[in-house]
Amino acid sequence: MLCENCGKRPATVHYTQIINGVKTEMHLCEICAKQKGSIEFDAPFSVTNFLAGILEPAFGAQVLKPSLEIALTCKGCGMTFDEFRRAGRFGCAMCYSSFSEKLYPIFRRIHGNTKHVGKIPTKMGEDIAIKREIDRLKIELNVAIKNEEYEKAAQIRDKIRDLEKKLSRE
């Protein structure tokens, strides 16, 4: 069998993909498969691993690269990681989560640390406590429902609603 992509070299890599119940098969030579998948692999090559790892967002190369770029752009302000590096300034609060992984070595270099152990804003501290209380009540609610204690469940539900209102008051 010849490669379905180039039609020149023998197909040695076989993909099977099932999307919404439709089975698609692909037979590629090693070179074309490398390009499409944009990964390193050496023969003997395991089709199952390949399927699991690469074929998920069907044919990586084109999809993979741009999506990495997107990950390095802040969703809040549009700043790119490169822009941040050049300016040495963040564009908004969301830049921190957008560039999260890249920040650890930077913070370690500057501060020798990557974890804040100082002041917690009072209101935020309260919010954290309220969120924890809501999580706890939700578990209690499920138990009550399971035990068919509907009166108790209603009371818990009201408590959760009150707390949620408190959270969104600002």
Next chain:
Amino acid sequence: MNDIVVTSRIRLARNLSDVPFTIKMNDYDASNVIDRVKNVILKNKQYHFDFFEIKKLPLLKRQVLIEKHLISPALASSKIKSAVAIDQNENISIMINEEDHLRIQVLYRGQEIQKAWEDANKIDDFLEQHLPYAYDETWGYLTSCPTNVGTGLRASFMVHLPALTLLGYMKGIIDTITKLGIAVRGFYGEGSEAAGNLYQISNQITLGQPEEDIIANVVSITNQIIEQEQQARLKLLSENRAFVEDKVYRSYGILKYARNISSNEALRLISDVRMGISMGIIKETTIDKLDVLLNLIQPAIIQDYFGREMTPEERDIKRAELIRKILG
């Protein structure tokens, strides 16, 4: 210890979570932050704040605020809309839209870092009740620059170190201290290195240490430097008493009788006399008077003091007059 520690300062950098940081701000965002912060500040009953939009201030007034260390040069020349709230005693200033949305600063004369921290902390608590701070459980207060993240805290002392400077020990001290995460800089701007033998000692690390530890660390290192300065003064006195006496009295003589003096010369002479007083050589005047002068001799403040704009030549004459008056 006020003869060595001139001022103590605490600064907290804070940002709002729902507005881009200043580097990405447009005019609308800038006004939005100013309006919201202003509304909150005016609610505070404990302190009385005056509120100024920087662009509406005359250049001279801006320069006065810089020289009083109430605003930064960066805020004064900011391209985006910026503002400052200053308490009536001029100890507290809240800069709006500097590098961060908020820079809370408290400055006291002498060794008052604890008091400065308590004030700054209280104002921070108050603002936080009414404004959505940019804060992360892992990284703490999120700041525009990664060098401020975490506590957003800068604790600093302005110290007067004439003897260590005279004996040539400062370079070695600065090299050693930098390795401990503490910075030492000449106080009056980048260009004029340690004019008046004044240095600023402050923490560099803001992440991974609680506020109290950061402050304690700066205090402890500053105390060690103070001790060294005292040793250096004793050394000068025991080995070169005649030289020191001549030096400080000459400077006192010029300050007391000059008719024309630049701010740089005045700063140098005040430094000598200040040292002379704390060494017990000069008894004719006080450290307090010299610290008043330290402020008043500056180019914009002196014009503000006389209530009018002056040419540099005129300033030098008025400066000499003012110094004579205060030294009596």
